[in-house]
Amino acid sequence: MTALRIRSCGPATTVQDAGRTGYLRFGVSESGPMDWARHALANRMAGNDPGTAAVEVGPGGVEVEAAGGPVLVAVAGPGAEVASPDGPLPAPCTIVLTPGARLAVRQRSAGMWAYLAVAGGVVRPAVLGSRATNAVTGLGGAPLRTGDELAVGHAPAPADEGAVGYLDPVADSDAPVSVIPGPQAHLFSAAELEAFVATPWRVSERVDRMGVRLDGGSQGCAGGHDIVSDGIALGSVQIPGDGLPTVLTADRQPTGGYPKIATVARADLPALVQRRPGQRIRFAWTTVEAAAARLLACRRALARPVRAVVERPDTARLLAANLVDGVVDALA
Amino acid sequence: MTLVPTLRDAGECALVAEFGDRIDPEVADGVLAFDRAVRAAELPGLRETVPTYRSLMLHYDPGVVSRAELAEALGAIDPEAVAATPPKRWRVPVCLDREHAEDLGLVCEALGIGLDEAVAALLGSELRLTMYGFAPGFAYLGGLDRRLAIPRRATPRPRMPAGSLLIAGGQASLASVAMPTGWYVVGRTPVAMFDPDGRPMVPFEVGDRLQLEPVDAAAFERLAKEGARPEPEDDMGPGSRPGSSPGCGRDEDQKQISLIPDRRAVGGAEPGPTPDRKPRA
Numbered sequence A: 001m002t003a004l005r006i007r008s009c010g011p012a013t014t015v016q017d018a019g020r021t022g023y024l025r026f027g028v029s030e031s032g033p034m035d036w037a038r039h040a041l042a043n044r045m046a047g048n049d050p051g052t053a054a055v056e057v058g059p060g061g062v063e064v065e066a067a068g069g070p071v072l073v074a075v076a077g078p079g080a081e082v083a084s085p086d087g088p089l090p091a092p093c094t095i096v097l098t099p100g101a102r103l104a105v106r107q108r109s110a111g112m113w114a115y116l117a118v119a120g121g122v123v124r125p126a127v128l129g130s131r132a133t134n135a136v137t138g139l140g141g142a143p144l145r146t147g148d149e150l151a152v153g154h155a156p157a158p159a160d161e162g163a164v165g166y167l168d169p170v171a172d173s174d175a176p177v178s179v180i181p182g183p184q185a186h187l188f189s190a191a192e193l194e195a196f197v198a199t200p201w202r203v204s205e206r207v208d209r210m211g212v213r214l215d216g217g218s219q220g221c222a223g224g225h226d227i228v229s230d231g232i233a234l235g236s237v238q239i240p241g242d243g244l245p246t247v248l249t250a251d252r253q254p255t256g257g258y259p260k261i262a263t264v265a266r267a268d269l270p271a272l273v274q275r276r277p278g279q280r281i282r283f284a285w286t287t288v289e290a291a292a293a294r295l296l297a298c299r300r301a302l303a304r305p306v307r308a309v310v311e312r313p314d315t316a317r318l319l320a321a322n323l324v325d326g327v328v329d330a331l332a
Numbered sequence B: 001m002t003l004v005p006t007l008r009d010a011g012e013c014a015l016v017a018e019f020g021d022r023i024d025p026e027v028a029d030g031v032l033a034f035d036r037a038v039r040a041a042e043l044p045g046l047r048e049t050v051p052t053y054r055s056l057m058l059h060y061d062p063g064v065v066s067r068a069e070l071a072e073a074l075g076a077i078d079p080e081a082v083a084a085t086p087p088k089r090w091r092v093p094v095c096l097d098r099e100h101a102e103d104l105g106l107v108c109e110a111l112g113i114g115l116d117e118a119v120a121a122l123l124g125s126e127l128r129l130t131m132y133g134f135a136p137g138f139a140y141l142g143g144l145d146r147r148l149a150i151p152r153r154a155t156p157r158p159r160m161p162a163g164s165l166l167i168a169g170g171q172a173s174l175a176s177v178a179m180p181t182g183w184y185v186v187g188r189t190p191v192a193m194f195d196p197d198g199r200p201m202v203p204f205e206v207g208d209r210l211q212l213e214p215v216d217a218a219a220f221e222r223l224a225k226e227g228a229r230p231e232p233e234d235d236m237g238p239g240s241r242p243g244s245s246p247g248c249g250r251d252e253d254q255k256q257i258s259l260i261p262d263r264r265a266v267g268g269a270e271p272g273p274t275p276d277r278k279p280r281a
Helices: A036-045 A192-200 A268-272 A290-301 A314-321 A325-330 B025-041 B069-075 B104-111 B115-122 B215-224
Strands: A003-009 A015-016 A054-057 A063-065 A071-076 A081-084 A087-090 A093-097 A102-106 A114-118 A149-152 A164-167 A177-181 A201-207 A211-215 A234-240 A244-248 A262-263 A283-285 B008-010 B014-018 B046-050 B055-060 B089-095 B127-132 B139-142 B157-160 B164-168 B173-175 B179-181 B184-188 B209-215
Touching: A003 B127, A036 A054, A036 A114, A036 A164, A036 A268, A036 A290, A054 A063, A063 A071, A063 A093, A081 A093, A087 A093, A087 A262, A093 A102, A102 A192, A149 A268, A177 A268, A177 B209, A192 A262, A192 A283, A211 B164, A268 A283, A268 A290, A290 B069, A314 B139, B008 B069, B014 B069, B025 B046, B055 B069, B069 B215, B104 B115, B115 B184, B115 B209, B157 B184, B179 B184
Parallel strands: A177 A283, B089 B209
Antiparallel strands: A003 A063, A003 A149, A015 A054, A054 A114, A063 A102, A071 A093, A071 A114, A081 A087, A081 A102, A093 A164, A177 A262, A201 A211, A211 A244, A234 A244, A234 A262, B008 B014, B014 B055, B046 B055, B089 B184, B127 B139, B127 B209, B139 B173, B157 B179, B164 B173, B164 B184
């Protein structure tokens, strides 16, 4: 059976598919990837449907090893550095790992979350229709640990054309993050709404899969900081009593009782979650219609990943040649 | 009376149909009626709905349905199109012995009422499941006797076990997970509030009425061990066993706290529209 072994692994690395649908009304969080666009990109590069289960690599990085057969691996994520049998490669890229071959993903200088997809997808029992991990409730399993082995689904035998680079269609700039006025925007005064987009917010140290806490200012709410609970959408920006906004992400609770001033546009959610603690965030208002148009454009761009040239050092080619033995073993 | 919701955007993939901004049974009924009708309509692009005390969140895919199209479709929804089935009534075994009701003494002291009065108020409350939230199967309950209205703790108490019956802020809840809490622990149920492999995975539906039924510590342990399921008070569907069942808890005023070891489906607690509800003539 083809598998990926986790050789080493930092915290907060999990298996994620598109998330759980249909159970929010029972208090079950959606989960799914922090950066939906790179998750979809990695899957598309691997030849999978965009919502296929893949490894979400947390800031600590991961090293994997192919076992049982050759595996086509795709890596995406801003700032992700890939150490492969072919030498260092920039993400997004794909490479075929022969049994015993290892690949490491790190985000040393930029980015928070990278995605490692395998052709055929990561296969594990679905819980409530999903293979997504919710580390808070334990649904779908626990975060990955060194020594774990992930079964890989059936996929056509990969043609080994070496490492293949791709373009990342998602922009990572310092541009303001687009937000739509939230379901409680009416509880904020005009001056408070203005202050929200004028404040140079900063990503705090308090970041996990439930949410990204910001600091660098204090957001007032004329209507008070307690509301009767209602639903929480992905990317909701809630304002608790201390005035520090929290952007609610994949593992968020389905309902909550703080006023939500804004919702981050899906197309800009990747840029937000990929910023590291200490990095600045500015918001800019947009409309539902404009955000929907950008989301659909983003989905179209991700549906057909575009290849790019990868520069590979010659020494790496030599190292890669040694791995042929592994393939022979696997086929024997 | 039909309440007309205000539509509010929660991004480009979710709408909130808001029926009010306070906790009110009439508002909650409006939410549930709208939810029933919306789900029965099977609107294209609508992924799922989430009822709360006062609003219905509608998650949609703007690649399938635009905001304007969805708003128009929602405007055409007749909340009375799908007749409300009477809420299910359940007797829920709860142990109020001190070891399972750690904070009941504190509550009595703070409210200046006797233990007997507090217990009577708890058992006399007609609780209504207003929403799930916070954690899988964590049930918020309205209808708590007003004599038990106590503010939240200033600082959270240490971790309490799953199944704890909690009160604070004039509400009650049944905790599906062990956690520290700002609420007071006044009892504990042996009923599993969430089982991802169960059918249904939660014992109650939003809108159901819950009557607490006292059991002693020994019965609690036995029920917990044997996997207690709550007993419907009425509206027992075909195939359900009336009256006694093997391994009954105990008799009390003709009522029984039953063990129902097989996981029979209880009235459409699964997601998705309930197909067997007929439109009102």
